[in-house]
Amino acid sequence: MVLPLQKKIDAEILFMHIIITPIVWAKLTPEQENLFLDKKSEINAVKANLKDLVERAQAMGISANKLLVYSNGAERINKYVESEKVDMVVMGSHGTYGFKEHMLGSNTYSMLRRTNVPVIVIKEGFEHSSIDTLVIATNFREETGKSFAQIENFTELLKAELKVLYVNTPDHFVETNDILKIGQSFLDEFAAYNHEINIVDAFREERGIIQFAKKTQADAVAVITFGKSDLLQYFSPSVTENLIAMIDIPVISLRKNTF
Structure with a gap:
């Protein structure tokens, strides 16, 4: 999916791999290796x-480069x-079971919690080559406005349909007329x-997003996350991580006010 996506938005791609080595590999001589x-x-x-990967991308007319990082396990x-001034990151997840950090991979887990750039997480085995329908789940809070506009621009580049979703939960219940007015x-x-x-209407945000994504046959879901210090966490990082574990289509995570 990554190469067709990059070609559609006319972006340069950097293929990056972090490999764990027992010692500082770059300092070894060929004999020591x-x-x-x-x-x-x-x-x-x-x-x-x-x-x-670089050759395949270039064959499709995509500008591409590569980066191999030797790490002792603490590298992020x-x-x-x-x-590298990267604008967007595409990463993978391993499956649906186990601890979040194991399921997502430590680097993916770290990126979702720390980075200020959009992160697209693609489930292992996902084979679609395009995004034609994208759902953005939002609570219409003003501080998410810039991130919403970024997703709208991204959807336009993809020539995809954007569906705007509000999940009404018991913990954050709002009457329909008020939702429509605020929205x-x-x-x-x-x-x-x-x-x-x-x-x-759903008991949990993740369930509502998944139900709507299935109903509309969406190709991807976008959520705007809030930091841990936010007292009214509607979409906290943990909600995003749960959603990734529960849904088969790609999830795009954006931090509020990052653009």
């Missing part, structure tokens, strides 16, 4: 894979995202186009 033949073989395989991808005011200020406001 031979003392760790298994790791050397793994590194060679990663290099070959990165080279293949957000450091390189900042240094329309939000869209008048931050949206470039007219959007229908869809409302789903």
